[in-house]
Amino acid sequence: MTLRLDALGQRYGDHPVLHDITLTVPDGQLLCVVGPSGCGKSTLLRTVAGLQPAREGTITLDDAPVTGVPDHLAVVFQDYGRSLFPWLTVRDNVALPLRRRGLARAARRAEADRILERVGLDGTARRHPWQLSGGMQQRVAIARALVCRPSLLLMDEPFGSLDAQTREDLEDLLLEVHRTDATTIVFVTHDIDESVYVGDRVVVLSPGPASRVVLDLPVELPGKRDQIGTRRLPEFVALRSEVGRVVRGA
């Protein structure tokens, strides 16, 4: 699904947050949005998700203007502890979005179990999210986002509160999912290395107020990415330095 932002602007009262954001994310691209904290990355994501209406400009998905929450959308937030429902089991959390599809209970459960296995969580279906580690909880949130086979996946600093090892595992899980499903993904992060490692393309926002796009960089790295090899490549180091320079200088 092609996402197009045209002169998008957002404000809270008189306080401008985003200004004149124009971007096209082609079908199947994994776009990383980087920027200093407080630059409006999350606001951008919430606006695309239809959780708050755009004040200026337009958003289109496959040339259809977006008003409200688009269909076939899934969102993963950073704070899995607040975004997973503690009163539901892991399986019921994952199966919840399927309720809108009119699937029978048994079919919903089967689908949830299938996707849980895919994210490496088989055997946890009947437990509750708060009984799992942080990394596993974020896997549950990813499974819940994938269960409806979204055409647009929005991720708001999804690995920001995880330890380094878990974060790398989940980055690789995301890349694997993206390779197989070719979903359009917008991935917000403040981690420059992460943006270059997972992204097909990195966009840097300037510090607020009225953030705009200050760098738009394709990430062309050879071969399949892996945590040790890719991060050592001269191309990776060069891209990371460039993004880093713009984020700091911007």
Next chain:
Amino acid sequence: MKRRQELALGGLGVLLAFGACEAVGRAGIVRRGYLPPASEVLARAVELAGDSAFITGIVATLRAWALGLGLAIVLAVPLGLLLGSVPIVDSAVRVIVEFLRPLPSVALIPLVSLLLGTGTETKVALIVYASVWPILLNTIHGLGETDPLAKDTLRAFGFGRLSVLLRVELPATAPFIAAGVRISAAIALILAVATEILSGFGEGLGIFMAQASLATDGTRDVLAGVLWAGTIGLTVNSVLVRAERRLFPWTPDRRAAA
């Protein structure tokens, strides 16, 4: 504090209080008819368990209690959900709520008795009136405490306003509602017994106590009734606390303990 330590200390407290009452009763400081020793009260309370007229009274009190509390839940929860999620209605009704809430419900007993007579209807009406407030206010408060991110999550999956209310706000508010029900359960018991005592005839634990207080040397029976009321209150409370722990194991204080 360890659970065993807590139990031991609680037991010690009860024993000390019991011993003090026993001593005062036996020492002859006050006339035995006024304050019988604790052991006699306890023996009488146990004896009453076999008294079918007394048990019928207890059942009548508990029936009014359950009916009143049940009606209060059925009224207060939907009303709380409405007030908590539609600000316009909340602003319109808030003044009425704040006016009615501080009225002491016991003071309404004569008025309601006058209107509804002295039967079960009066008891139930007063119980409902007094029990509605904690449940109503806890429901509204709980709704306000619902995590906006949890609501956004459901909205982002395309669910509408009603789904968010039923699938996120209601379950997130449930522990608050349950706490309100527990508070109201105690209030309902007070109202049930108080209404019986003040209205003076019919059947019930309060009637038993009211009639015993008129008899010569009836103090023992009154105190035995008090013991029963306290035991019922304690039982109801611990059952509800247990139920809350079982139903809502995810609330932060319990999660830390798990």
